Each structure stands twice: as C-alpha cells, then as structure tokens.
Amino acid sequence: MKMSKMFVQTLREFPSDAEVISHKMLGRAGFIKKLAPGVYTYQPLMWKVLKKIENIVREEMDRAGAQELLMPFVQPKELWEESGRWEVYGKELMRLKDRHDRDMCLGPTHEEIITSVARDGLKSYKQLPVNLYQIQSKFRDEIRPRYGLLRGREFIMKDAYSFDVDEAGLDKEYENMAQAYKRIFERCGLDTKMVQSDSGAIGGSVSHEFMVITDTDAGENDVFYCNDCDYSANSNHAVSNLPEAVVDGKDYFKETKVIDTPNTHSIEELSEFLNIPSTLILKSLVYIIDKKPVIALIRADKAVEETKLMNAVGGIDIRIASSAEIAELMAKHGFDAVPGFIGPMKGVKIIADNTVKDMKNFVVGINQIDKHLVGANLSDLGVELNYTDIRLVERGEYCPQCGKPLQVTKGIEVGNIFKLGTKYSKPMNAVYTDINGKTHPYVMGCYGIGISRTAAAAVEAHYDEHGIKWPIAIAPYHVIIVPVNIKDELQMKVANEMYDALKSAGIEVVLDDRDERAGVKFKDADLIGFPYRVTVGKTINEGFVEFKVRETDEQEKYTPEEATEKLINNIKAVL
C-alpha cells in the first residue's frame, strides 16, 4: 500500500468528544469516524484490524469444532414473544415496524433466532452436540453510549451457541470454549483474566467473563481476585469473607424501645447521633424491580449489589426508588416515613442480606419520621425473612476460597461464556428425540466476543503518548517504510526494493511515498501504530537503513537485506 493513496486522515488534535484513550487514539489516527452516538464508520485501517481479529476468532472457533453461519439482523417480534423477551428486554431492544405495520427489532443477540434455527434442523440425539457461531453487527440502544468502540450501540460481535443432550455435554463444551477463548485473546496480544460473573439478561446459571485488565478509565468493571488462589470475579458476582465486626448491640441498648432520632437521614448521621458503629444498624432500601417495590435489608456498613438483588427476585430491571415512589409506598401501607426512617413492613417483598442474620440488639427504622427502634432483634421485625447474598464486595475483604485479602482492579469485558441450560429451548419447544424416542429440550450454552471492543481494548492496553502500539497479529499493517526524501533517487530505489521484497514475502507493508517532511511521516507512523518502521535516509549512503520497533522503541541499523530478512522472520514468528 502506498501511503499517498491510503484513505486515512490523521488529525493534529484528539477529537473533542473523546474521553478514553482508545476513543481518542482511534479517532485521531483516522481509524473511526462517528456518524451518530455510539455508531461509527470503520475506516479502512480499522476494518483491517477488525478483520484480523475476526479471522483469529474464526480459526480458533473452527479449530474448536464450531460451524459458522450468518443469521438475520432484522428479526420478527414473534420469536421474541416465544422466549418471553419481547416484553422484558426493555428499551435496549431497538424496535421498529415494517411497511405492513409488523413489529420487528434489530438483533442485540441471537438466542431466539438460533434456537428456532436449531429446532428446525436438529431433530435427533445423533446430530448433537453442535456449536454454531456467527460474526455480525449487533445493535443495542444503550441509555448512554460512550467511550467510542468500547460501548457503542452498533458493534461487531461473535456469538456462538452450543446444543447438547445433557448437562455433562454442556460442561464439556463450556470448557472447550474457555480454552478457545484463552487462545484467541492470547493470539490477539491481550492479557485477559477469566472471571466469574453474573449471567444478566441473557439468563442461565454459570457464566464467566474474559477481562482485559487495564489501569485506564476505560475499565467499566471492577474485578476482585485473589493472589493466593485462583478466585476471581466481577463485582456483580463476587462474594467475600468479612472482617470481624460488632453485630450485637447489647452493650449499647439494654432494652428494646422506640426512641426519637431527629433529622437522621443517613446512616452516618444516625450512627453519630446514637454514638454506635454502623454495623449495629439495619439498613432498609427501597428498590423498584420490574416496576414493583422491593425492600432490601442489609447491615448498614455494607452496600447492596443491585445485580444480586435483582437476581434474588428473578427480575430483569432494577433501580433505586424515587422519593415520590417511596411516598406512594408509605401511603399505601399507612405510613408517612421518608428515606432515613424506612424499615421492613408487611405486604412488601423483602430481601435480607446474609449480614442481617447475625445481628442482635440492633437499630432499625419503623417507617415513622424521626423515630427508630433500638435494641431490636429479628423477631421484633414482624416479618419472615429469607436470607441471601445481595452484598457488594469491597476493598479490604477476604477471599471466599482461601481467606487471603482480595485484590481489586478495573477490567474491560471482551468476551463471555454462559451456561444457558434449557432457558430458551424449553419455552421455545426446541427439542431432540433421544434413543428411546422421547423428546427433550436441548441443553444450551452461549459464547460471545466483542470484536470491535476487543480492538479498542487492545489500544487501551498498548499505547504511548505518541499513539497506538498495535500487537503484530492485529495491526492493520506490519511495516511502514519511510524514505526521508522522496526526491533522493537512492533512498527511493532502496525503499521500493524493500517494499517489493516484503510484499512478495507476504508481509503487509506501507510505503510512505508522500512528499512530506520526515517529521510528519514519523508522527503519522507512531500515531497509526505500525509495529515496525524502516527509515531510508541519509545513512543509506553508507549502506544502512534504520529499523525501529514501535513497542519497545528499539532502534538499529541494518543493510536493507538484513532488515528485510529480520522483518520477515520476526513477523512470521508471530503469525
């Protein structure tokens, strides 16, 4: 490729709307162009990167025994009604109508479609197991797209779905995919951590995410992990052992009684007012889960993990209740409390965290303004409690497996694997016939990789102040040859010879034949992130070219022949 003809516009400045490194770099270096919020054009350089990631994914998926297909992007409502998700998916599902006024949607994921494809094609146990995958654009109408390709609305995803006769088969395929994923990200030049995670709106029981660990702001997930054993989990799923805490307030409260606690609207104010540790307060939070109020109870020094709470009631949408909603709830049950004085009440769904179980002689709100019950015990609450884990793990807590301190870091989720079980096959009546002629729903798994997000994560992990440092395996080109002065015949002759030699050896090479000053060419080469740069300048008069490694900044002189050979060897070794 000749640089003078390459379709790319590098900018002097970072795009003004970019916040994170990958967005800034990809925008400035001319890889992406925004068309609408969360919707980007992949310019030729970007598309080359994406195709490389796709091909690595393809090779490893095929090697793992999966088969590629391509399903429709626009999907009919009927299938989504079969699974029940047309009602529950929410606004992220981009809905539209065709000219006949039929409801359609843009595919945010393809469980419904693949399940319908499978049930038409997989009738017998003899055909199983099967793993089908596709690489395609997805559309999710995110509340707030941001961070460029890291959280776009339209993005490229590889999604795979496995079909087995039983759980044992699924377990095997799950492990098979986990191994394939490790190879994929390794080949892409990314360090990833496989962490336990919540299975979210996709549903199912067990799931893991593959996280690129990053110290940049772009990591949207908190990952807790243990240095002493193999425990690691997304914060939405992490569990922990707690340090010792005061949970019995007998030294503070001799009797059980209602006392005045004026203006204690927060746990902090209340614990200060009563002069007690917050571990002696039972915190009551009102959430709206799938439009219904739920009261969450937890020891007041700890926070609720909303995903866990949502799962505890089997919901798919959760948010904290507004003041108005709380007022409405109070009125309905004959109370008038405001936040700060809320407590458990009859007639409302209550979920209690495990931390509540051991509390004795504690303080709790009783739905009356400026009053709390002190020296209370669980039997005083007047409601039956079921305990579960809805607590957010925090820094300073201990590993649930080995008891050592947990570490926390930020991570970018680039892949995930789920055990779906029969969540979709059952309601959609997707069954096979076993050896005895009986039918059973398939036992399914699903496995996703964000292709475009992986590319952005690679930038987050590999850059410096001058630009991107693409890992060789996914770099748009391997080498750029920079003749310093294109009017110098010798320089151009050598540059052209190397260019031809590298090209015929299968190396992807760019010749910067623009009539620009050397500085401009160097800046662009760094910004775009070519793994190798060969400069043909004055030193060619002594027979040498300059060879520079983007990743390490190493710089050496070689004859053109040596440089060519070294490039071919280095690059072939990685591919």
Next chain:
RNA sequence: CGGGAUGUGGCGCAGCUUGGUAGCGCACCUCGCUUGGGACGAGGGGGUCGCACGUUCAAAUCGUGUCAUCCCGACCA
C-alpha cells in the same frame, strides 16, 4: 428521565455582551522554497453560522420554540 453545557467549512476554535451580512489555526488546491520528529512564504477553493418562527431597515449576534450533540446524575436513605 432529571441537571449542566454546546451547536459557526473535514477537524479544533474565535466572533455574540454593545445587531451592519463571517474569521483564525490545521487540513485541501497552485507556485516557490524546504526535507531526520507535525517547516516557511505567496496566492486560492470551500460555510443558507443546527432548524423554525419572531423583533428590526438589517440577525451568527436579540426573543420564543424546536432538534441535535456532549458531560454529570439517575447512588445506597
């Protein structure tokens, strides 16, 4: 959905307070000069100032509305 801000050529911005018919840097075209880390000089092309309505002799500028974009929040009582 709430709060804040911003819409002026491909990109980054000024002009708006105090209305007079649009400007700067980068990018682009031509010529010259230059060629090892984003040179310089001269000339040139490109914009219904987000959109609509209004005020006015006159609106990028003032008013009303609207659309769009960005940021923060949607957080623990």
